[in-house]
Amino acid sequence: MLKVKDTLRATVHLTFDGRVIKKYHSADAQKRFDTEVQMLRYLESRGCTFVPRLLEVDPQHLRIITTNCGTKVEHLDAARSKELFAELELYGVRHDDPDMRNVTYRQSDGRFCIIDFEFATLLPEAVA
Numbered sequence: 324m325l326k327v328k329d330t331l332r333a334t335v336h337l338t339f340d341g342r343v344i345k346k347y348h349s350a351d352a353q354k355r356f357d358t359e360v361q362m363l364r365y366l367e368s369r370g371c372t373f374v375p376r377l378l379e380v381d382p383q384h385l386r387i388i389t390t391n392c393g394t395k396v397e398h399l400d401a402a403r404s405k406e407l408f409a410e411l412e413l414y415g416v417r418h419d420d421p422d423m424r425n426v427t428y429r430q431s432d433g434r435f436c437i438i439d440f441e442f443a444t445l446l447p448e449a450v451a
Contacts (some may be wrong), residue, residue: 332441337391344376347385347441355441356385362416362440363389368427371414373429392436393420393429415446 324344328335332355336344347356363377372427373387399407409423419442427436 326425341391343375343391344391345389346388352385356382356387357369359440360387362443362445363387365414365445366414366440369414371411371416373434374440375436375438379419390444392438393434396423396426396428399423399426399435403446407420407437411437412446413450416440417444417446 324338326334327337328389329451330348332347332349332352332366334348338344345359347353360377360380363375367376369428373392375392376385377389379388381387402422404421404426407426408418411418412442416439418440419438425437427438428434
């Protein structure tokens with residue numbers, strides 16, 4: 324396994340078979356875990372194909388395992404970034420952390436993807 328992120332909020336490992344393992348830390352870890360699980364489940368139910376798919380949820384250890392959505396993006400112009408996060412909103416989710424660090428590139432189909440839904444929110448029309 325390769326550790327790709329280790330911060331006060333989360334540790335993320337990439338397995339050699341292409342899975343992503345994320346463990347949440349800190350005082351608000353439960354809330355961020357719950358939010359990310361809710362958003363990924365909701366987006367999957369809506370048919371959104373440019374976000375990770377949940378493979379396993381471990382609420383006891385605040386850990387999720389997801390599919391890998393590609394490699395880290397080094398350059399993304401502001402217009403394309405805005406377009407990508409606006410596309411996500413068409414599925415009823417606002418990311419609330421639209422930074423380039425939350426965008427990956429999936430080479431298999433040439434698609435930019437969005438990751439890290441810890442702070443995302445359902446849009447009001449999605450809740451109705």
